[in-house]
Amino acid sequence: MFLPCTREEMKRLGWARLDVILVTGDAYIDSPFIGVAVIGKLLARQGFRVGIIAQPDIGSAADITRLGEPLLFWGITGGSIDSMVANRTASGKRRRSDDYTPGGENTRRPDRAVIAYANLIRQHFKKTVPLVLGGIEASLRRVSHYDYWDNRVRRSILFDAKADYLLYGMAERSVVELARTLAAGEPPTFIRGLCHIAPTAPEQALLLPAHQTVAQDKQAFTAMFRTFYDHNDPLTARPLAQQQDSRFLVHNPPPLPLSTEELDAVHALDFERELHPLDRQRGQVRALDTIRFALTTHRGCYGECNFCAIAVHQGRTIQQRSATSIVREAETLAAHPSFKGMIADVGGPTANMYGFECAKKLARGACRDKRCLFPAICPSLRIDHGPLIALLQRLRGVRGIKKIAVASGVRYDLILADHKKGLDYLRELVRHHVSGQMKIAPEHSEAEVLAAMGKPGTESLLQFRRLFNRLTEEEGLRQFLTYYLIAAHPGCTQAAMERLRAFCQRELHLVPRQVQLFTPTPCTWSTLMYWTETDPFSKSPCFVEKNDVGRERQKAALATSHPCSPKESTSPPANRSTARRKR
Numbered sequence: 001m002f003l004p005c006t007r008e009e010m011k012r013l014g015w016a017r018l019d020v021i022l023v024t025g026d027a028y029i030d031s032p033f034i035g036v037a038v039i040g041k042l043l044a045r046q047g048f049r050v051g052i053i054a055q056p057d058i059g060s061a062a063d064i065t066r067l068g069e070p071l072l073f074w075g076i077t078g079g080s081i082d083s084m085v086a087n088r089t090a091s092g093k094r095r096r097s098d099d100y101t102p103g104g105e106n107t108r109r110p111d112r113a114v115i116a117y118a119n120l121i122r123q124h125f126k127k128t129v130p131l132v133l134g135g136i137e138a139s140l141r142r143v144s145h146y147d148y149w150d151n152r153v154r155r156s157i158l159f160d161a162k163a164d165y166l167l168y169g170m171a172e173r174s175v176v177e178l179a180r181t182l183a184a185g186e187p188p189t190f191i192r193g194l195c196h197i198a199p200t201a202p203e204q205a206l207l208l209p210a211h212q213t214v215a216q217d218k219q220a221f222t223a224m225f226r227t228f229y230d231h232n233d234p235l236t237a238r239p240l241a242q243q244q245d246s247r248f249l250v251h252n253p254p255p256l257p258l259s260t261e262e263l264d265a266v267h268a269l270d271f272e273r274e275l276h277p278l279d280r281q282r283g284q285v286r287a288l289d290t291i292r293f294a295l296t297t298h299r300g301c302y303g304e305c306n307f308c309a310i311a312v313h314q315g316r317t318i319q320q321r322s323a324t325s326i327v328r329e330a331e332t333l334a335a336h337p338s339f340k341g342m343i344a345d346v347g348g349p350t351a352n353m354y355g356f357e358c359a360k361k362l363a364r365g366a367c368r369d370k371r372c373l374f375p376a377i378c379p380s381l382r383i384d385h386g387p388l389i390a391l392l393q394r395l396r397g398v399r400g401i402k403k404i405a406v407a408s409g410v411r412y413d414l415i416l417a418d419h420k421k422g423l424d425y426l427r428e429l430v431r432h433h434v435s436g437q438m439k440i441a442p443e444h445s446e447a448e449v450l451a452a453m454g455k456p457g458t459e460s461l462l463q464f465r466r467l468f469n470r471l472t473e474e475e476g477l478r479q480f481l482t483y484y485l486i487a488a489h490p491g492c493t494q495a496a497m498e499r500l501r502a503f504c505q506r507e508l509h510l511v512p513r514q515v516q517l518f519t520p521t522p523c524t525w526s527t528l529m530y531w532t533e534t535d536p537f538s539k540s541p542c543f544v545e546k547n548d549v550g551r552e553r554q555k556a557a558l559a560t561s562h563p564c565s566p567k568e569s570t571s572p573p574a575n576r577s578t579a580r581r582k583r
Contacts, residue, residue, distance in 0.1 A: 002272055002277075005054065020070050021070040022075040025137075026100040028279055039172070042176060043176065048072070058119075069128055075132050077134050080100055080136070083110065084148075088149065103283030104284075114137050132164065138167075143249065144211045144244070145523060199247055200248060204239055207241055209221075227240070231253070234255060267329055273336065290345075303373055303454075307518060334398055346406055351408035354391070355384060359380070444486065448491055468481055482514055489518040492518075515559045517555050
């Protein structure tokens with residue numbers, strides 16, 4: 001069942017008034033990949049009456065007032081993608097299309113959607129119930145942060161939106177606790193994963209440098225970010241506080257990871273896997289083609305690539321579903337009237353992190369002095385692709401499924417490091433789960449750039465390439481690797497891009513076309529490097545190409561027309577998007 005989006009739907013349910021209204025920058029797709037659908041369904045399962053307003057017109061009262069005023073709170077999200085990333089290219093140009101908008105035209109999502117929607121609610125409901133921010137846009141802007149589009153450090157979005165609370169991360173447990181607490185008439189300021197505003201800093205909180213200080217002092221900003229990042233593990237984090245104006249942002253520790261049983265329950269919710277009829281009148285939504293028949297196996301990522309915000313949003317601990325839950329969902333997909341036999345993806349932020357975690361991390365929290373995979377894979381991480389192999393084999397046995405693709409990226413260094421099951425896993429992928437192309441993300445070839453990215457060197461890439469080609473040949477298949485690369489990342493010069501092109505021609509025998517410009521999004525180490533022009537780990541100066549012409553020139557080193565190998569030319573370009581994993 002869809003959650004109501006109109007008064008008529010409320011009337012059919014016998015609801016005169018809603019407890020919670022969720023406002024989103026996406027069309028309403030009822031899917032486990034869409035955060036507003038998950039949050040709404042979870043609250044509804046707990047007995048709360050929930051409605052959704054998708055992509056309201058900020059120029060009128062018609063959309064935002066059509067469901068009335070909620071009894072408990074307004075929930076506001078920019079959608080599955082940060083609105084500034086959704087609306088603007090890395091060069092600042094307005095995007096023409098939006099995969100989460102009916103009809104595909106980028107006309108419905110405002111810039112800084114979270115702030116725009118909060119202002120819209122305040123405009124038409126003067127003294128209303130609390131405004132609660134959530135989703136990726138709010139989550140990554142919860143403390144003072146560098147904003148690429150304004151080229152300055154902005155304060156917490158909780159203050160700029162004039163909202164009451166902010167729930168960061170995936171927030172399933174937090175939002176239910178918030179609703180119950182507000183329904184009981186009690187203050188929710190104790191809830192994990194919640195940020196709120198206070199006149200003073202709590203005694204137990206660790207003080208971050210004040211916003212006014214970090215906005216003017218890049219060294220102070222670096223120190224602030226390091227402390228913030230160090231306190232993102234739920235087992236070791238302390239409460240944080242940061243003065244924003246005369247008041248303080250209070251940042252509670254993250255929620256504890258969901259258990260397998262809890263994550264299974266999330267995916268057992270009754271999703272339509274369709275676009276709501278109200279949105280369907282305006283056209284189709286391209287994102288639905290990608291997510292309708294896809295399976296999530298886990299969330300979180302311990303890869304901690306410096307340019308990626310998943311570690312700050314979903315966490316560094318893998319939270320996984322049971323194989324039984326995943327197979328049961330696959331059976332549900334196979335029974336869907338629109339299913340044609342193809343599962344578009346089985347994975348998560350990284351496909352092959354399912355089935356194993358570091359026992360030390362699970363017991364004592366993530367290490368602050370080292371990472372799981374960089375500069376080398378930690379020996380404490382017992383890599384085992386066995387459970388994933390068994391899962392894929394079970395899924396292939398589900399009646400009605402003809403093909404299962406693993407479209408999520410894989411960490412090839414993990415495959416190579418698994419001396420017992422790594423080769424078997426890759427053979428399984430090559431034989432059954434590659435649809436013409438397998439995508440991997442080396443990102444670059446130059447050691448100094450890879451170090452700034454937190455990515456492994458080219459030795460593992462070349463070893464993996466040889467192994468993939470050998471297995472593909474043994475299977476008698478025509479399949480290729482697709483390589484994703486980044487231009488203009490901190491530490492990358494034009495000369496480094498030219499060397500990258502030469503490496504691709506010499507070693508990969510092609511020049512990949514999947515090249516994107518680095519976009520400094522909030523709350524990543526790479527964005528910190530971009531703003532400060534300093535490597536926060538070595539504290540040495542870091543070259544950053546900030547000139548638009550120079551950035552485009554770096555991309556053009558690979559993206560311009562050039563001769564390519566027959567293998568590259570016969571393969572259609574792949575679509576790179578991890579946003580649906582972030583919610």
